[in-house]
Each structure stands twice: as C-alpha cells, then as structure tokens.
Amino acid sequence: MRRCTSCFRFHPGSPTFCSYCGRSFDVRICSRGHRNPRGAQYCSECGSADLSTPAPPASFLHHLSGFVLYLLSGLTIALTVITAVLAVLHSIDWTALAPSLVPLVLMVGFLYWTTTLLPGPVKKVGKAAGRQVMKSIKKDKHR
Numbered sequence: 001m002r003r004c005t006s007c008f009r010f011h012p013g014s015p016t017f018c019s020y021c022g023r024s025f026d027v028r029i030c031s032r033g034h035r036n037p038r039g040a041q042y043c044s045e046c047g048s049a050d051l052s053t054p055a056p057p058a059s060f061l062h063h064l065s066g067f068v069l070y071l072l073s074g075l076t077i078a079l080t081v082i083t084a085v086l087a088v089l090h091s092i093d094w095t096a097l098a099p100s101l102v103p104l105v106l107m108v109g110f111l112y113w114t115t116t117l118l119p120g121p122v123k124k125v126g127k128a129a130g131r132q133v134m135k136s137i138k139k140d141k142h143r
C-alpha cells in the first residue's frame, strides 16, 4: 500500500507512478525508466533532463494523517465489534445457552491455538499431503 503525498490517494502494491496525478514516488524517473534521487536534475544513467516530477517529500502531517486514518479505521472496527457483541450478549438467555456454548468456545480456541503452534514445515507437509490426496481423487475419476 502506497499513499501519494501530492494527491493523498492510496495505491495498492508499490507502483512507480501515482495513477491519479502522474507523480513518481520519492524518485525522479527519466523517459527510459532509470530511477534517480529526488534532488537529481539529470538522469545519472543516460543524462536525460526529462525527469518525472516527484510527489513532495512525506511531511510529519502526512505521517500523522496516515496514522490517524489507521487509528480511526481500527477504532471503527473495534466499536462495531463491541456493539455487536454487546447486542448479542443482551439478547441471549445465558443460563440456557452456557452449557453448549462453553465447549464450543473452548474448541475454537484450541483449534486456533494448534494452528499458531504448527511450525512452517509441518504446514508444508500438510499441504503436500493434501495435494497428493487431490491427485489420487482426480486419478480415480479418470479411471
């Protein structure tokens, strides 16, 4: 994710140019695609003076606004979840549900715990095994 410091729009991935205002991100790029520092007047590779206009350097305000946006989106999600949970908590008859809910929560928690415990190689082996199973199933279909 990249944010243009000129037009303040977000871009997925790490593009070379802003697709809204056409500025390059923190570099000056010549017509042949060579990357130069933002202070360059001529391309250091081919000497071309035809360099792209870089977006202005990221200011403290830019970082701050990005942080605030991040914080606000996080807060919105947290608030939605909290209100949803509160609404559910208020509408549920806990004495009737608790006996069946507790093991369910424990099971989900345990499953989550096991997935975090699994080291990378084990997951890979699991994936490979899954692929083998899929292959054998496909072979059976062809027969």
Ligand SMILES: [Zn+2]
Binding pocket: 004, 005, 006, 007, 008, 009, 018, 019, 020, 021, 022, 023
């Ligand atoms: Zn832009």
Ligand SMILES: [Zn+2]
Binding pocket: 030, 031, 032, 033, 034, 043, 044, 045, 046, 047, 048
């Ligand atoms: Zn060049």
